Amino acid sequence: MKGNNKRPIYAVTTWVRRQPPKTKAFLALLSAIAALVFLRMVVNDHDNLFVAAEAVHALGISLLIYKLTKDKTCAGLSLKSQELTALFLAVRLYCSFVMEYDIHTILDLATLVTTLWVIYMIRFKLKSTYMDDKDNLAIYLVVAPCAVVSFFIHPTTRNSIVNRILWAFCVYLEAVSVLPQLRVMQNTKIVEPITAHYVFALGVARFLSCAHWVLQVIDTRGRLLVVLGYGLWPSMVLISEIVQTFILADFCYYYVKSIIGGQLVVRLPSGVV
Template sequence: MGSDDTLGKVRDPMVAAVQWLKTRPAKTKAALGGLGAVLLLLILWRTIKDHDTLFVLAEMAHFVGIGVLGYKLQKKKSVAGLSLQTQLLTATFLAVRLFCSFMMEYDIHTVLDALTLLATLGVVFCMLFTEMKATYQKEQDVIKFYYVLAPCALLALVAKPSTTHYYLFRVFWAFCVYLEAVSVFPQLRMMQKAKVVERFTAHYVFALGLSRFLSCAHWILQILEGNKYLIQALGSGLWPIMVLASEVVQTFILADFCYYYVKSYAEGSGIVRLPAGIV
């Protein structure tokens, strides 16, 4: 009869899988990551009947991410690793979207946006008006928010919804869609310069990545379901195409970071190290 010691000779399949993945070429890893995303989409397609639920989950993920930052500020009394520029951009697109929601529609998304905006303004306040501002790494936060705002505003004048709402409301709505797509870019650039990402900041950015994936999944699953209205809309003008493109851009901007985040925890280190070319 065998001894229980023989269990020590059994290789952990998870460890074996991680070791195997680490030895694969970069192209193979990218292909496997894409395959994993497709499989996850298929699971969502089969398990979630109301695809609008994905939008709610996306906004909840963003709110949870901000909550993680709030916890960090309370425990560490430090804003090291955080981009003030990204927080300002986030507050801007949330404020504009909240304004448009009150003027054009009002639902659960409005409530979630209001909560997330309040939390974001709290982070901005801590970074600008408390003793924590001394820990802000301004020299690494190099992409100023107005460099991002200006192109989004110009694009909103070109491609905007063709609804019956007032012209200004339609421009504002387009502006917040485009701004949301690139608002995290200063944060990613800051992390690239630092190379090693502070843990709570990493949790926050991963939550943003999860939020963007869920939001993008909503549109993709609508197409897979054969939503005739959406398919016709995509062929009816520039605005629907730009909305879908914005969702895809947001997802891909954060995809690399999410890969290194998952990789660091799969390896057991929990320390996210970024290569120079991630952004």
């Protein structure tokens, strides 16, 4: 009976895998729209989606801490992604203190502390298990474009120009901070369970965060974008949310496929990231 239940799901995943890239992209878009419609129907206060996103992110970090403390290995983890995460969190904390201090500031502080702990473990305590040769995406290739774009496209508030540029920088950097981790997974081709759970949690968290913004824009009929300011900045905020969601979409597909197939590890074909 269990095998019969899996057979239709396996047939669907096999059919999807055989489709050309454009068809897969279209199916992913349809799935995202369906998920947004479902969330709009069942979630009354869309701010809860943002809280849920932070909760899922915290769960992912908890899994990471479990891996580092129990297994005593950081194999498969990208130190550079953790450093980029710490960087955008530190910048966002500074901006929150000087621009809009709220509960999210406290949550960001907690996330930054745990991220710094993860960096410490990888860089010092578990350095012998760190896959330096696989973590080969240069940080400047991620940071430099974000810095350049933030210089030209940033909020139009009354805050100082430096603070506005820094705020834009952390928004753009958050969207692409996971790229080194994806490079590590692509280089290794096999992702062990806890690392896979962590990256999948990031994907879910970013989708919920993106859903929060998209549904807010829909419900306010675009007025939210006006509140964010004028020029290209409001659109770039929304685009950044969408980009960071779809960056992880392909991995999440293979993660779900592996879980359905009963596999303990996620195997990535060439060209996934």
